[in-house]
Each structure stands twice: as C-alpha cells, then as structure tokens.
Amino acid sequence: MENNNENTNDIKVNTYGNEPNNNVPKMDQEKVEPEKQTIGQVKNNVDPTAKPPLDPTARRKAIKKVLLVLGIVGAVIVAASLFVVSQVDIDGNNVIAQTLGLNSLAFTNIISTIVHIIFMLFSLVMVVFILRSFMAVNRVPKEDPIGRKAALKPLIIRGVILFLLMVVWVAAFVFVEMNRSLVTKYLQNPIVTLPAQTLNLTAPVEVKFDASHAPVDRAIFQVISYDWDFGDGKTGTSQVVTHKYERKGRFDVVLAITKRNKTTSEESKDTYAITVVIDKQALSAVVKADKESGAVPLEVSFDGSDSVNPDGTISKYEWDFNGDGKIDATGETAKHTFEKAGRYKVSLKITSATGDTAVGEKEIMAGESDVTAAISILNEPTEFLKDNSYIFKGDKSASKNSTIEKYEWDFGDGTKPDTGKTISHTFKKEGTFEILLTVTDKNGSEGEVKKIINIGTPKGNPKAIIITDPVMKEGDLAISGKLPFTVIFDGGSSADSDQNIVDYKWDFNNDGKYEGFGKNISHIFTEEGTYTVTLEVEDADSNISKATAAVKVLAQGIQASLKADKVEGTAPLIVSFDSSGSTYKNGKITSYKWEFGDNTAPKLSTASITHKYSAVGTYSAKVTIIGADNSSDMAELTITVRETPLTACFTTNFKEGQAPLDVIFDPACSTGTAANYYWDFGDSASSTDVKPTHSFTKEGTYKVELQITDVDNTVSSFDTEIKVLQKQ
Structure with missing residues (x-):
C-alpha cells in the first residue's frame, strides 16, 4: 500500500486517463478553490483548468482527409496536363499552345515538368509514410506476433501504393515523350x-x-x-x-x-x-549515241568520251554491240551497223590504269524497214523553254505494207503517255528529256523513234538567294545570336539566266524600306526580337526577285571573357588566367568553373587563377561562368607548351692549375632532356659519364667539349679551355 501511495503522489494523471502528465503547468492558471474541486481531482492532484489533449484518432482522420483532397486535386491536374499535351495536330503543333500564343515545344516542356513534380511529391509523401510504418513495425516486440502482423499491414499497403504510383509515373512519362516527339519531329530541316x-x-x-x-x-x-x-x-x-x-x-x-x-x-x-x-x-562509263532507233540497216556512232576516271586517265575502252559478251570494237568512239531488227543492249567497258573497271549501257532499237516512225516539231525553235507549249507531229511516219493507225507519245517528263498524230505538250520543269514515239500500222507492226531535247528556263528571271554568316544551324528556322548581334549577309549567289543583275537592296526589319545596298553587307541588330530580312534583286530588264531570312536576336545574357598572361612557352609553364572581364548585365555571376585541358580535375574558383602545365602539348583552357539563375557561358583559350630546348653547358672546379690537374666537369647548367653525354677532353681521352672527373698530367691548353643528345637525336655542344701549367 505504501508503494501505491508513493506512485500516486509522484505521477499526476490527467482527467482523461490517457497517459501520465508530469508537466502540468502550475503558473498563470486560475486556481480552483479546494471546495470546488471533485473528490477525484483532489485525490489525484489534477488541475481542473488544464485543456484536454487532441484525440490522436481524430488527428489521423483529419490528415487522411487532407491527403485525399490533395491526391484528387493532383490526379485532376495530371489528367488535365496529359490531355493538354496530347492535343497535337498533323503539323506537329500543340493546338492549345497555339491558342495561347505559345511555342508548342516550350509549352509541352512546361506541362511535362508539372506532371513530374506532382508525381515526385506524391512519391515523397508515400516514402515518408512507409518509413513511419517501418519504424512502427520495429517498435513492436518480437514476442508479440499479433502486434507485428497488425503493424506490417499498413507497411505492405503503402508499399503497393508506391509501386503503383511509380508504374503510373512511368506510363505518364512515356505518354508525354511520345507527344513531345510529335512536336519535335517537325522542327527538323524543312528539306x-x-x-x-x-x-x-x-x-x-x-x-x-x-x-x-x-x-x-x-x-x-x-x-x-x-x-x-x-x-x-x-x-x-x-x-x-x-x-x-x-x-x-x-x-x-x-x-x-x-x-x-x-x-x-x-x-x-x-x-x-x-x-x-x-x-x-566513281569510275563511270557513259555511252552516247547519235541515234537510238531507226530502220535497219541502222548505222549508229557511239561516243564514250564523257566517261570519268577521277584518279587519272582511262586506259581501255571495249565495246559490245550485241550483248554476247565479246569485244566488237575498242577506242573512245566506235561505229556499228545493225543489220537485223530488234532491241540491242550496247555496253561499254572502261578500264583504269590501276585495273579498275566500270560498264555503261545504251539500248538501241533497230526496227523493221516497213514501219518507220518520225518526229517533227512545228516551228521547231533553237532553244526549248519550260512552260512553253510545243506541237509535236508524227505525220511523217510511214508503213510500206499498210497505213499507220496508232500514235503513242511518251515525253519522258513524268506525264502520262498521250495518243494522236499531232500532240501539243508543255514541259513544266527543266532538264533533258527523251521523247519516244511508237507507231502501229493496221497489220500490228510497230516502229519507234526517239528524240532528245533540252528544256531550259526562260531568260530574264533573276532568283534572289541569301547566304548568312553565321549560318543557320540544322533544324533551326532562324539565325540566332545575342545582343549586339552582327550578321553578314551575302546575296552574291543570286542567279539570273542573263547574268545581268544590277541592283541588290536589303530590308532588315521588314518595314518595306531598304536600309542597305550591295551584294555583301553587314548589319548589327541592337534590339531583342525576331526580324525578317528581305533581299530584293533586280536585273537590267527590271525583273525583280525577293528572298527572305529570319534572324532571332536574344538578350545579351551572361558573357564569358578569358585572358591569360601567356599562351605559349616551355615546360613547365605557369599561366595566370583572368576572367574578371566577364559580364552579366541583368544578373550576378556567382562562380567560375575552370578546366585546364591537361586531365586535372575541374575547379570552382574566383575570376583569376594560376595553373602550371608540366607536360609538353597543346591544351584548351576553359572557364564557365555561372550566374545566380544558373545561366552560364563559356570562353576558352589555346595554351601551347613546348619542350625545353636542348642546350649543352658545364662548369668546372678548375680552369687552370699545375699538372697533374684533376678537374670535375658538371653539366647541371644544361637544359632539356639529355639521353647521352659524350666528353672530349682534348688529350685523346673521352668519357660518356654524366659528371666525369679527368686528370690532366701534361702541361698544355686543352679544349674540352661536351656533346649531349636527346632521344630524338637532337644534338647540342659546348666547350671550354683548361690550362695546365708545368709542375713547379
């Protein structure tokens, strides 16, 4: 009983009986007179004015409600984001981004970031709950299996939820990337x-x-x-x-x-x-023929002079006129008469001086003499031009034994074949075209004839072409650079069939006014924005052509600068670098990342730093300046470290003395890396030691020479005189 009384006196129990309360505040509380306290309060020494603690069960329910609401909101945001990302039209543009006036790719990147942040936050919350459940399991004694089982249940449930969350995250990532690829697909070069x-x-x-x-x-x-x-x-x-x-x-x-x-x-x-x-x-055999069809006997002249050997001359031309694999003629040109009607595949085999070969072929159609096809052109011009209409006639075709009843024309320009004795045809593009006329008589006999014509562009139409420096990067739609942005525009590649362009005018801001003139011009863009630059060329016949180029001028941003007190020298070379000239007009530079190009680790330091290059070589020293907003820019210099030149030199402990004179020769003052030493002491004696000692026993003046050689057989020599006096 005494022990129970002592425990009662030492521990104060709250009125709800949940847990001991040893820290019930005694100050700043309104005292309750003893006669107003209950018997239980007096007995247990409990302050009736103390506030009851929060109910843990109620608190957990409140947290669950908050998390449920946040989960629903997050799920709605993710679903809406995925829907927005998926709205890509056939041209690769996000419809919603276009409605808002935003760049499709940038808009997709922002939505992707929002989705990933939401999934990351949900995952972190689940990790926290899993850690709490894990600690709860560890607090349950091993002797209490029922309690451990009850504690493991929420741990497993939360682990499964996290796993499912990660699966959904991966699926969302794949979905976003698929739609991003649809957008980026159309950012490639338009050609x-x-x-x-x-x-x-x-x-x-x-x-x-x-x-x-x-x-x-x-x-x-x-x-x-x-x-x-x-x-x-x-x-x-x-x-x-x-x-x-x-x-x-x-x-x-x-x-x-x-x-x-x-x-x-x-x-x-x-x-x-x-x-x-x-x-x-490549070695290329080209066969040309003065005619490719006709009635037998058909004599054809062949020419292989357009064949090409990029590595030298062609040593051998071999002709096969009937496809039997045998050589029928040799030489750059040849003639052959086809006596029988039929299709012949004429081949030319050329051989280079090194033995390489190439084969070119030409098909010859030798027709029966009773049906002859002929092509004529009404008012045939000396020069054919695209977009002009020409009248082709086959009325001179003839059959000895019957009459021609069918004319089929193939103009070789991709248009559908046409029929009729007289045909009007317009060529829509330039090039060399082979016209084939096939005629058929009432007996079913056929005759063919081919005619080759060259279609050119009407004269007098200039074509403006803009070439820029810097050039447009592959996949970009505009030349871009930071303020102030200098662009060199070149209109010299503009073409005119008459070669008579007389005027070049430049409009740099698309205001309809020309600010520059001449083939080549340099312009500095001083304000941020996107500009359409127009070149207008005019020829002597007042024909005009225009071309445009887009220029995107970006804010100046962060600009790196790098200087060095020396950029070349002999090893070891100590170089002091200075990047204090770097600027960030609208921000603050917070750090400088140095890379010296000699396999030493990058270093974050101040704007100035000194580095030692120990080995010979050429190094690219770089500094990356980083702003407070994590923007960066890089500048670099090339440092050349040469080897120390090989120079022979030595000192002696004596220059003069009485015989016998022992002299120590020390080559420590030599420079470079010597591999071999050869000493000639001038008295018929020599040595290959690095630091020899030699005794001169006779009176006289001796010329001592040192010759050193490095591993590359570079040689350097040095000599001095030693005077030996007669012994007194």
Whole structure:
C-alpha cells in the first residue's frame, strides 16, 4: 500500500486517463478553490483548468482527409496536363499552345515538368509514410506476433501504393515523350533528303529531296508552287523530287515555296537551302549515241568520251554491240551497223590504269524497214523553254505494207503517255528529256523513234538567294545570336539566266524600306526580337526577285571573357588566367568553373587563377561562368607548351692549375632532356659519364667539349679551355 501511495503522489494523471502528465503547468492558471474541486481531482492532484489533449484518432482522420483532397486535386491536374499535351495536330503543333500564343515545344516542356513534380511529391509523401510504418513495425516486440502482423499491414499497403504510383509515373512519362516527339519531329530541316547525309557523297548519285515538312500553316496559306534549284544548273518543281548528280563538287540546293494567304490573297515566298557535297567520283562509263532507233540497216556512232576516271586517265575502252559478251570494237568512239531488227543492249567497258573497271549501257532499237516512225516539231525553235507549249507531229511516219493507225507519245517528263498524230505538250520543269514515239500500222507492226531535247528556263528571271554568316544551324528556322548581334549577309549567289543583275537592296526589319545596298553587307541588330530580312534583286530588264531570312536576336545574357598572361612557352609553364572581364548585365555571376585541358580535375574558383602545365602539348583552357539563375557561358583559350630546348653547358672546379690537374666537369647548367653525354677532353681521352672527373698530367691548353643528345637525336655542344701549367 505504501508503494501505491508513493506512485500516486509522484505521477499526476490527467482527467482523461490517457497517459501520465508530469508537466502540468502550475503558473498563470486560475486556481480552483479546494471546495470546488471533485473528490477525484483532489485525490489525484489534477488541475481542473488544464485543456484536454487532441484525440490522436481524430488527428489521423483529419490528415487522411487532407491527403485525399490533395491526391484528387493532383490526379485532376495530371489528367488535365496529359490531355493538354496530347492535343497535337498533323503539323506537329500543340493546338492549345497555339491558342495561347505559345511555342508548342516550350509549352509541352512546361506541362511535362508539372506532371513530374506532382508525381515526385506524391512519391515523397508515400516514402515518408512507409518509413513511419517501418519504424512502427520495429517498435513492436518480437514476442508479440499479433502486434507485428497488425503493424506490417499498413507497411505492405503503402508499399503497393508506391509501386503503383511509380508504374503510373512511368506510363505518364512515356505518354508525354511520345507527344513531345510529335512536336519535335517537325522542327527538323524543312528539306528532308534521302540519303539523309548529303555530305561526302560519291558521284554519280541520286538524291531525293522532300519538302513536305516545310513549316507552312495550311490553315492560313495555300501552296502555289515549289521551285527547286539543284545548284548544277538543273531545276525541279514538285514537292518531292529526285535529282541525279553526275560530277563531284559543292551544290547549294535552294527551295523557294510560293504561298498565298487564303484570307488576303497576298502571295509570299519562303526560301530554304541545303548543301550537297560530292567529294568522290566513281569510275563511270557513259555511252552516247547519235541515234537510238531507226530502220535497219541502222548505222549508229557511239561516243564514250564523257566517261570519268577521277584518279587519272582511262586506259581501255571495249565495246559490245550485241550483248554476247565479246569485244566488237575498242577506242573512245566506235561505229556499228545493225543489220537485223530488234532491241540491242550496247555496253561499254572502261578500264583504269590501276585495273579498275566500270560498264555503261545504251539500248538501241533497230526496227523493221516497213514501219518507220518520225518526229517533227512545228516551228521547231533553237532553244526549248519550260512552260512553253510545243506541237509535236508524227505525220511523217510511214508503213510500206499498210497505213499507220496508232500514235503513242511518251515525253519522258513524268506525264502520262498521250495518243494522236499531232500532240501539243508543255514541259513544266527543266532538264533533258527523251521523247519516244511508237507507231502501229493496221497489220500490228510497230516502229519507234526517239528524240532528245533540252528544256531550259526562260531568260530574264533573276532568283534572289541569301547566304548568312553565321549560318543557320540544322533544324533551326532562324539565325540566332545575342545582343549586339552582327550578321553578314551575302546575296552574291543570286542567279539570273542573263547574268545581268544590277541592283541588290536589303530590308532588315521588314518595314518595306531598304536600309542597305550591295551584294555583301553587314548589319548589327541592337534590339531583342525576331526580324525578317528581305533581299530584293533586280536585273537590267527590271525583273525583280525577293528572298527572305529570319534572324532571332536574344538578350545579351551572361558573357564569358578569358585572358591569360601567356599562351605559349616551355615546360613547365605557369599561366595566370583572368576572367574578371566577364559580364552579366541583368544578373550576378556567382562562380567560375575552370578546366585546364591537361586531365586535372575541374575547379570552382574566383575570376583569376594560376595553373602550371608540366607536360609538353597543346591544351584548351576553359572557364564557365555561372550566374545566380544558373545561366552560364563559356570562353576558352589555346595554351601551347613546348619542350625545353636542348642546350649543352658545364662548369668546372678548375680552369687552370699545375699538372697533374684533376678537374670535375658538371653539366647541371644544361637544359632539356639529355639521353647521352659524350666528353672530349682534348688529350685523346673521352668519357660518356654524366659528371666525369679527368686528370690532366701534361702541361698544355686543352679544349674540352661536351656533346649531349636527346632521344630524338637532337644534338647540342659546348666547350671550354683548361690550362695546365708545368709542375713547379
């Protein structure tokens, strides 16, 4: 009983009996007179004015409600974000971003970031709950299996929830990235080529050009025409074209898209460019024939002089006229008469001086003499031009035994074959085209004839072309740079069939006024923004052509500067670097990251630093300045460290003395890395020691020479005189 009384006196129990309360405040509380206290309060020494503690169960319920509300809000935000991200049209633009006037890719990136932040916060909350459950399990004694089982249940449930949350997170990530790829897909170069890499090609090669990804808003504009200039004098007019390059060289391909505004009917032109570089020329056999069809006996002159060997001359030309694999003639040119009707595949095999070979082929159609096809052109001009209509006639075709009843024309320009004795045809593009006329008489006998014509561009139409320095990066739609941004514009590549462009005018801000004149001009953009630069060229016949280029001028931002007290010298080289000239107009530079290019670890330091280069070599020293907003810029210098030159030198302990004179020779003053030492003491004695001692026993003046050699057999010599006196 005494012990129970002592416990009662030592521990104060609250009125709710939940847990001991040893710290019931005694100050600043209104005392209750003893006669107003209950018997239980007096007995247990409990302050009746103390506030009861919060009910733990009620608190947990309140937390669960808050988390449930936050979870629902987060789920709604995630679902709405994924819906917004998925609204991509066929041109790769996010519809909602366009409605808000925002960049589609930037808008998608922002939504993606919001989704990831929400999932990260949910995951962190679940990790906290899992840790609490884990600690709760550890507090349950091992002797209490029922209690441990009860404590494990919430741990497992929360772990499963976290796992499902991560699965949903991954699925959301994949969904966002798929839609982001739809947006970025259309940020590529408007001209897509096959092969995709148009540099380092080998001629002859066919390149497919596809302009279907050009950034034309079809809801606003209607495309009128696609005009291709392949850079080798040939052109094309389709959205997708294929062109064959026969020779090596650099070809600047220019695409001009003419479009019309559906609302205003105003026409405008967008110009894009891509470069094709053919730096290799394969051994190529080219067969030319003065005629490719005719009635037998058909005499054809063949010419292989256009064959190409990029590595030298062609040593052998071998002709096979009937496809039997036997050589029928040799030489650069040859003649052959086809006596029988039929199709003949004539082949030319050329051989280079190194033994390499190439084969070219030409098909010859030798027809029966009773049906003869003939092509004539009404008022045939000396020069054929695209977009002009020409009348082709087959009325001179004839059959000896019957009459011609069918004429079939194939103009070789991709148009559908046509029929009729007289045909009107317009060529819509430049190039060399082979016209084939096939005639059939009433007996079913056929005759064919081919005619090759070259279609050119009408004279007097200039084409404006803009080349910039800096050049536009692949995938960009504008040249971009920071203030002040200097761009060099070159209109010298503008073309005119008459070669008579007389005026070049430049409008740098799309205000309709020309601020610059001449082929080449430099302009400094001093204000932030996006500018449309227009070049207008005019030829001597007052024909005008315009081309545009977009320039995006960015805020100056953070600018790195790097100087060094020396940029070259011999090893070891100590260089003091200074980046104090770096600026950040609208921010603050907080740190400087130094990289010295000699495999030492990067270092965060101040604006000035000194570094020692121990080894010979060329190093790229860089400083990256970092702003308070985590923006950065980098500057670099090239440091050249040379080896110390090999220079022979030595000192002696005596220059003069009586015989016998022992002299110590020390080459410590030599520079460079000597691998071998050779000493000539001038008295027929020598040594290969590094630091020899020699005794001169006879009177005289001796010329001592040291010759040192490094591992590369570089040699340096040094000599001095030793005077030996007669012994007294």
